Amino acid sequence: KQEVTQIPAALSVPEGENLVLNCSFTDSAIYNLQWFRQDPGKGLTSLLLIQSSQREQTSGRLNASLDKSSGRSTLYIAASQPGDSATYLCAPLRYQAGTALIFGKGTTLSVSS
Amino acid sequence: DTGVSQDPRHKITKRGQNVTFRCDPISEHNRLYWYRQTLGQGPEFLTYFQNEAQLEKSRLLSDRFSAERPKGSFSTLEIQRTEQGDSAMYLCASSLEYSPGELFFGEGSRLTVL
Numbered sequence: 001k002q003e004v005t006q007i008p009a010a011l012s013v014p015e016g017e018n019l020v021l022n023c024s025f026t027d028s029a030i031y032n033l034q035w036f037r038q039d040p041g042k043g044l045t046s047l048l049l050i051q052s053s054q055r056e057q058t059s060g061r062l063n064a065s066l067d068k069s070s071g072r073s074t075l076y077i078a079a080s081q082p083g084d085s086a087t088y089l090c091a092p093l094r095y096q097a098g099t100a101l102i103f104g105k106g107t108t109l110s111v112s113s
Numbered sequence: 114d115t116g117v118s119q120d121p122r123h124k125i126t127k128r129g130q131n132v133t134f135r136c137d138p139i140s141e142h143n144r145l146y147w148y149r150q151t152l153g154q155g156p157e158f159l160t161y162f163q164n165e166a167q168l169e170k171s172r173l174l175s176d177r178f179s180a181e182r183p184k185g186s187f188s189t190l191e192i193q194r195t196e197q198g199d200s201a202m203y204l205c206a207s208s209l210e211y212s213p214g215e216l217f218f219g220e221g222s223r224l225t226v227l
Contacts, residue, residue: 004155032214043117043204043218044156089155093214100146100169101214103155 002027002094004104012110013080021075021107023090028071030092034101035064035075038087047088048075080111117219119205125225126195133191134222138207145188146216147180148204149173156204162188163210195226 003026032051036044048057048064056065063076087108091101118137138145143164148156160170164185182188202223206216
């Protein structure tokens with residue numbers, strides 16, 4: 001059974017800092033991995049999708065890397081802004097017949113101005 | 114297309130009542146998923162449909178829960194005889210069959226059982 005762990009659970013930083021969010025998963029036989037953002041009381045917004053054949057994806061100030069063999073992914077946020085404050089969730093998709101994403105508990109980020 | 118829409122956004126009910134949530138996916142998406150999320154936790158998979166067929170159900174989906182997607186478009190999630198432990202955000206997502214994992218989520222339906 002896939003288990004997903006995200007560290008740290010919460011993070012507070014001043015505006016402008018670069019930061020790294022970590023995601024680890026127990027079953028490395030994944031098809032892809034997705035990072036989502038969730039604002040309080042809202043649904044999830046996809047940030048980056050990394051295919052298993054890729055090592056990283058970039059979108060603006062966000063960069064996500066994937067190391068399947070070690071079961072790890074990181075989300076790097078450059079020059080953080082108060083608008084980045086949200087919960088960040090990672091979700092690997094397993095190869096098997098079921099296609100459900102398995103989520104970690106997320107990292108709650110607070111960026112102060 | 115405005116994305117995945119869910120209705121109602123908030124529902125407060127008394128224990129023992131039945132509630133139903135509706136999800137309208139992105140129009141060309143043939144896969145539809147239901148997740149449940151409690152405070153401080155990540156979303157937990159409940160069930161998913163490909164067109165009108167319900168292809169997978171989680172063990173979390175007890176006998177009191179039933180989901181349908183009769184015409185392969187919108188879906189409903191019904192909870193019978195609600196319990197306080199059912200209080201959660203119920204999230205719907207949709208995707209294309211050939212883009213597995215690339216899910217688009219709705220804003221969710223928050224259920225409070227008193």
